[in-house]
Amino acid sequence: MNDTICAISTSLGVGAISIVRVTGEDAIKIVDSIFDSSLVDKKTHTIHYGHIKYNNEIIDEVLIMLMKAPKTYTKEDIVEINCHGGNSTTKKVLEILLLCGCRLAEPGEFTKRAYLNGRINLLEAESVNDLIVAKTDAARMLAINNVDGNLTKRIRSIREKIVKILANIEVNIDYPEYQDEVQVTQQLMNEYLTDINKELKKLVEGAKNGRIIKEGINIAIIGRPNVGKSSILNHLLDEEKAIVTDIPGTTRDIVEGSITLNGIAINFIDTAGIRETSDVVEKIGVDRSKRSAESADIILFVANNNEKLTKEDLELLEKYDSENLIIFVNKCDLERKIEIPGNISREIIWGNTIDINGLDSLKIAIKNKLNLDSIVNKDMSYLSNIRQIDLVNKANSAVENAYNALKNDMPIDMIEIDLKSAWEYLGEIIGDSYQDELVDNIFSNFCLGK
Numbered sequence: 001m002n003d004t005i006c007a008i009s010t011s012l013g014v015g016a017i018s019i020v021r022v023t024g025e026d027a028i029k030i031v032d033s034i035f036d037s038s039l040v041d042k043k044t045h046t047i048h049y050g051h052i053k054y055n056n057e058i059i060d061e062v063l064i065m066l067m068k069a070p071k072t073y074t075k076e077d078i079v080e081i082n083c084h085g086g087n088s089t090t091k092k093v094l095e096i097l098l099l100c101g102c103r104l105a106e107p108g109e110f111t112k113r114a115y116l117n118g119r120i121n122l123l124e125a126e127s128v129n130d131l132i133v134a135k136t137d138a139a140r141m142l143a144i145n146n147v148d149g150n151l152t153k154r155i156r157s158i159r160e161k162i163v164k165i166l167a168n169i170e171v172n173i174d175y176p177e178y179q180d181e182v183q184v185t186q187q188l189m190n191e192y193l194t195d196i197n198k199e200l201k202k203l204v205e206g207a208k209n210g211r212i213i214k215e216g217i218n219i220a221i222i223g224r225p226n227v228g229k230s231s232i233l234n235h236l237l238d239e240e241k242a243i244v245t246d247i248p249g250t251t252r253d254i255v256e257g258s259i260t261l262n263g264i265a266i267n268f269i270d271t272a273g274i275r276e277t278s279d280v281v282e283k284i285g286v287d288r289s290k291r292s293a294e295s296a297d298i299i300l301f302v303a304n305n306n307e308k309l310t311k312e313d314l315e316l317l318e319k320y321d322s323e324n325l326i327i328f329v330n331k332c333d334l335e336r337k338i339e340i341p342g343n344i345s346r347e348i349i350w351g352n353t354i355d356i357n358g359l360d361s362l363k364i365a366i367k368n369k370l371n372l373d374s375i376v377n378k379d380m381s382y383l384s385n386i387r388q389i390d391l392v393n394k395a396n397s398a399v400e401n402a403y404n405a406l407k408n409d410m411p412i413d414m415i416e417i418d419l420k421s422a423w424e425y426l427g428e429i430i431g432d433s434y435q436d437e438l439v440d441n442i443f444s445n446f447c448l449g450k
Helices: 027-032 087-099 109-116 122-133 137-147 150-174 186-215 229-237 280-295 311-319 360-370 386-407 412-430 436-443
Strands: 005-008 017-023 046-054 057-067 078-084 217-222 255-261 264-270 298-304 325-330 348-350
Touching: 005 087, 005 109, 017 027, 017 087, 017 109, 027 078, 046 087, 057 087, 078 087, 109 122, 109 436, 122 137, 122 150, 122 386, 122 412, 122 436, 137 150, 137 186, 150 186, 150 412, 186 264, 186 386, 186 412, 217 229, 229 255, 229 264, 229 298, 229 325, 255 360, 298 311, 298 360, 325 360, 348 360, 386 412
Parallel strands: 217 264, 217 298, 298 325, 325 348
Antiparallel strands: 005 017, 017 078, 046 057, 057 078, 255 264
């Protein structure tokens, strides 16, 4: 934390501008030593034109952005050198800074300093990285919401409610003679815990949406050979991703592709046709198809409108019958020969890959199944990574334990232990309490220069 660090903050390559960022106690002093005009007495948050010079050689014509502590990203002095884009020039400027006393920043070290210096909390820091790697509009909206602190406010509000209960419990236990303080009766505790439990459940439910937005949804396309699975994939992606022939068993391995619906990444997995086969290679593909179906968020079962359902079709329908199943009858441009058994209660979607809009009904069914219209909204304050989701689940379990202990007339100090655990778990989400090893691991996933 005492070192002055530097890194290239833009992607390497040919471009108009690249930025080399410097932060730390000696940031201004070091850059001033290689800039051809003085920066020391300049006002903060100003930009200065000049040249980077080293050993009497002009390295580049630059713009220097000067930002003095504490009103900076890291709460330390920051200097950003805007130089001409290109690997050679940018690396040369970085090399000179290292020779003049800077240390090369570790991945995410700028954001790590922002966190350790109290500029942002841990949840907001993780959201900064989410914003950088966001691949869809929904992921971007989720990240910027959390960077702005909307989710932090909700978590802090819950922690404040828990602290209020804990404070009243402590007073009641340690100073029973103080009649003016709120008496923690069973009814009052029940009201407190019900309110907190309700708020935590909202966070738990929202976390499911956060995972969907951040990671997308996996949909496995399954069915017998030659029902049109690969054609559906190609049509949805608008490219020839999978090989399509009239020969059964053409697809022998997993073929994947993604589209975006309502800002959510939908990852389609075209699988080998599931059937009994003696072909060793095809059998491997069938086994992979089954594994893909079992791990997918949604199973898209495809049948052929021009054929009757076979025993294999019915077995697949029975095996994968669940809320996550979508039944799509393909080739509806052909004569209908399929007969749907009366015991199949799932909604059946009809369409084809011949017409331009032949799969529109399928897209609508997917959107409805995932409830995408309600997931993507203006107030997307969702937890979105495994660490955060694990901690909010633990906090929720702790509060539920406290609630059950209250109903079973357990001693108040036993309820207090569970409430303290919930308070600490929520604190870990935003980084009010942390372990150095955990923090190092989180920021190691960031890019250099951020």
